[in-house]
Amino acid sequence: MVPVVIKIKNAVVSYREDVALRGVSLEIKAGEIIGIIGPNGAGKTTLLTLVNGLGHLLQGEVWVLGHNLARGCPADLRSRIGYVPQLPVIDPRMPVTAREVVMMGRYGRLGFFRRPGPGDWQVVDRMLELVGMTALSGRPIGHLSGGEQQRVAIARALAQEPSILLLDEPTASLDRRAQQQILQLVQRIHKERKLTTLMVTHSLAGLTGLCDRLVLMKKGRIWKTGNPEELLQDRVLEQLF
Numbered sequence: 522m523v524p525v526v527i528k529i530k531n532a533v534v535s536y537r538e539d540v541a542l543r544g545v546s547l548e549i550k551a552g553e554i555i556g557i558i559g560p561n562g563a564g565k566t567t568l569l570t571l572v573n574g575l576g577h578l579l580q581g582e583v584w585v586l587g588h589n590l591a592r593g594c595p596a597d598l599r600s601r602i603g604y605v606p607q608l609p610v611i612d613p614r615m616p617v618t619a620r621e622v623v624m625m626g627r628y629g630r631l632g633f634f635r636r637p638g639p640g641d642w643q644v645v646d647r648m649l650e651l652v653g654m655t656a657l658s659g660r661p662i663g664h665l666s667g668g669e670q671q672r673v674a675i676a677r678a679l680a681q682e683p684s685i686l687l688l689d690e691p692t693a694s695l696d697r698r699a700q701q702q703i704l705q706l707v708q709r710i711h712k713e714r715k716l717t718t719l720m721v722t723h724s725l726a727g728l729t730g731l732c733d734r735l736v737l738m739k740k741g742r743i744w745k746t747g748n749p750e751e752l753l754q755d756r757v758l759e760q761l762f
C-alpha cells in the first residue's frame with residue numbers, strides 16, 4: 522500500500538482578523554502530484570505553508586512524513602521539504618550567480634556555519650543540469666529571464682534533495698511557452714526524483730496529463746478534489762472563480 526506522506530486534519534489558520542483556512546482536511550500519498558487551484562485569497566499559499574511547517578495552526582493537525590508538526594518542524598524534516606516560492610527568487614540586484622543561488626538550497630542540509638564541499642557543488646551542478654541551466658549558471662541572477670529564474674528557483678529547492686516539493690505559482694508572469702516548459706520540467710523532475718509534489722497554479726492549461734489530482738479551494742476551504750479531466754470543465758470553473 523502506498524503510504525500517506527501528508528495528512529491535514531481540520532486545519533484552521535488565521536492571520537489576526539483574516540481566517541485563511543477554515544477547516545481543511547487532505548491526505549496525500551507518496552508519489553502523487555497535486556495541483557491546487559482557486560481564486561485569489563482562497564488559502565492556497567497558506568495550505569503550502571502548513572506543509573512547510575510555517576503555518577500558524579489555530580486548530581487541527583498536520584502530519585508530514587510521519588511527524589506531527591504541532592511538535593515543531595525539526596531541521597531534518599525541513600530539509601526533506603523543498604519550497605519554490607513565487608518570483609522573484611531573490612532580489613535581482615544581488616550580485617550572485619545562478620549557481621550560488623542554487624547553493625543556498627544546500628544550506629538546509631549543511632547548516633549555516635559549514636562551508637560547502639566538492640560534494641555539495643556536485644549536487645548543485647547536477648540540479649542545474651536537470652533544469653537545463655548549466656550554460657547560464659555563471660550569470661548574475663538578475664540577468665536571467667523570468668523563466669530562467671524560475672528554473673534556478675526549482676534547482677535551489679532540489680539542491681536540498683527533498684522528497685516533497687512545494688511550488689507556489691511557478692508559472693506566474695511567464696509567457697505561454699515558458700509556462701508550458703516549466704510545467705513539463707515539473708513533471709519530469711517529479712518522476713525522475715520520485716517526489717511527492719504540490720503545486721499552486723493559475724495556469725490551468727496543461728494540468729490534465731500532469732496532475733494526478735486537483736484540489737479546488739474557495740474561501741479557505743477545499744471545495745472539491747478529483748481528477749483533472751473531471752474538474753477542468755467550464756461549469757465547474759465558473760462556480761470556482
Ligand SMILES: Nc1ncnc2c1ncn2[C@@H]1O[C@H](COP(=O)(O)OP(=O)(O)OP(=O)(O)O)[C@@H](O)[C@H]1O
Pocket residue numbers: 536537539540541559560561562563564565566567568
Ligand atoms: N502574512 C499574512 N498576514 C495576514 N493575512 C494574510 C497573510 N497571508 C495571507 N493572508 C490572508 O489569508 C487569506 C489567504 O491567503 P493566501 O495567500 O493563502 O491565498 P491564495 O489562495 O494563495 O491567494 P493568491 O492566489 O492571491 O496567491 C487572504 O485573505 C490573505 O489576505
